[in-house]
Amino acid sequence: xxxxxxxxxxxxxxxxxxxxxxxxxxxxxxxxxxxxxxxxxxxxxxxxxxxxxxxxxxxxxxxxxxxxxxxxxxxxxxxxxxxxxxxxxxxxxxxxxxxxxxxxxxxxxxxxxxxxxxxxxxxxxxxxxxxxxxxxxxxxxxxxxxxxxxxxxxxxxxxxxxxxxxxxxxxxxxxxxxxxxxxxxxxxxxxxxxxxxxxxxxxxxxxxxxxxxxxxxxxxxxxxxxxxxxxxxxxxxxxxxxxxxxxxxxxxxxxxxxxxxxxxxxxxxxxxxxxxxxxxxxxxxx
Ligand SMILES: Cc1ncc(C[n+]2csc(CCOP(=O)(O)OP(=O)(O)O)c2C)c(N)n1
Ligand code: SF4
Numbered sequence: 001x002x003x004x005x006x007x008x009x010x011x012x013x014x015x016x017x018x019x020x021x022x023x024x025x026x027x028x029x030x031x032x033x034x035x036x037x038x039x040x041x042x043x044x045x046x047x048x049x050x051x052x053x054x055x056x057x058x059x060x061x062x063x064x065x066x067x068x069x070x071x072x073x074x075x076x077x078x079x080x081x082x083x084x085x086x087x088x089x090x091x092x093x094x095x096x097x098x099x100x101x102x103x104x105x106x107x108x109x110x111x112x113x114x115x116x117x118x119x120x121x122x123x124x125x126x127x128x129x130x131x132x133x134x135x136x137x138x139x140x141x142x143x144x145x146x147x148x149x150x151x152x153x154x155x156x157x158x159x160x161x162x163x164x165x166x167x168x169x170x171x172x173x174x175x176x177x178x179x180x181x182x183x184x185x186x187x188x189x190x191x192x193x194x195x196x197x198x199x200x201x202x203x204x205x206x207x208x209x210x211x212x213x214x215x216x217x218x219x220x221x222x223x224x225x226x227x228x229x230x231x232x233x234x235x236x237x238x239x240x241x242x243x244x245x246x247x248x249x250x251x252x253x254x255x256x257x258x259x260x261x262x263x264x265x266x267x268x269x270x271x272x273x274x275x276x277x278x279x280x281x282x283x284x285x286x
Pocket of ligand 1: 054072096104132137
């Protein structure tokens, strides 16, 4: 029988890596939610790889007792995709920042949506480059009225609209101030047979003084129970309706219901790589 419990995911992590987030950072909520989800799904550490990018968000992979890969800023989806192609049985979750994903890594995002690999991406969206001290990211300006777009304030990228337009097959939104709901979204993302994207609002308490916990609590609203996430038109309508009311939908916005086998869009290299000796490659990293 598999051992259970949060401890399984915590042991060895904290003593080796002191948590370096600012007190109150939204990423704490994501970490708590991720542990809850992994325990609920009974995923064992050896079955999973956590892939982080450079950023406060990517550091989350230091705080869990699992296999992890910390790649360059903007690269986590590309690394994760390679892992999945080489070993399709592996469960893979990318834990990235909004700068990481929607600025330098935006091409990886769009094409991963199109390719639909069976893995999860959770973006800790705080509207800033936290690690480099608060510059605007492409998601900066959430909820702010800008009369004239300028060099300092070009229009914002909406991650959900971009994912839908890029043919992502699972699109959800969460708020790290609601750990239980974020955990539910992570569980549903892992259960989706394809690329599952979660845009998690994760406040940066140090550099984003506008999109605070209080601000999010006033603006988030759960997706109504009668929303049909399998209907793409309904997903577009939902997002537009919420935007018109100045609200942010939390929940599963779109989930393509087609069986996985009918539309596999990612080549798998399992066979080609079966006889490759990886030892010399690994030796170059030692
Ligand atoms: C190729 C490259 N370009 C730029 C940087 C500098 N850099 C490090 S983290 C970062 C932004 C982090 O912001 P985000 O991805 O939103 O994550 P957060 O820190 O807010 O969690 C940047 C620009 C880098 N490390 N590598
Ligand atoms: S700078 Fe912002 S994102 Fe980074 S740890 Fe601090 S609160 Fe979190």
